[in-house]
Amino acid sequence: MQTIQDVMTRDVQSITPQETVQRAAQLMDELNVGAIPVLDGQKLVGMITDRDITVRSTAAGQAPGETRVGDVMSTDVRTCSPHQTVDEVLGQMGDVQIRRLPVVDQQSHEVIGIVSLGDMATKHSAGIDRALEEVSFPAEPDRSTIGAETRH
Template identity: 75%
Template sequence: MTRDVRTITPQDTVQHAAQMMDELNVGAIPVCDGQKLVGMITDRDIAVRSTAAGQAPGSTHVSDVMSTEVRTCTTGQTVDEVLNKMGDVQIRRVPVLDEQSHMMVGIVSLGDMATKHSAGVDHALDEISTPSEPDRSPTRH
């Protein structure tokens, strides 16, 4: 897992989130209110929920577009448990919480798993990469 993860607040702007993603070369940033994890903002959230809706990135808050139902894991879970969770909900990154304090101590990605623990990664990647159905009808222009 990656420790000392940079976070963003719900009050920050989408523009600031995009700038952080560019600076850190990442596609997702945990959103914290103080020490508490309250969401995740991804490059896809910015593109689909903000830019596609015509929102101004300099005045739209992270809280307006972030994902609030964040799947997490704990420091005590096994790699297989985390891989299964990633596959079940088709995600590539999971914040890691301390079992006692429930505070975020890091983030683990499918890439982390692939480099350190190759067993089980193929199955998780298959599940994560399975195309999902569109959640709405396509917009015609």
């Protein structure tokens, strides 16, 4: 049975909460990725995604060179262990509709990798169809915030 350590990407780049959103976007472009773990020292404190930048920063009219990663990052970060099975993690990803997870060492609590649906699709095909279907299932829009700024 394959484990996450067999399919994860190692040598993950990270960013600090104090860096700018512009730097996060530049790093994503350089690395050709859509998410970067946010570390305070060695501690995982969040993830910043291209969607966080677009929805939480750009759509709100924030200046990318002035807005801090810590202001727009996702803080409720799910993680996995390198020793978990690929099937178990695929199930977790499908359940919560996420496409990538930081891999955290259980003893040191340090980020040692990241695993994405793409990693699993190329290195472990069993179960990927079901997980991809669950992750890609359309969510309902949050209608409570749509047009809120135009209602007075």
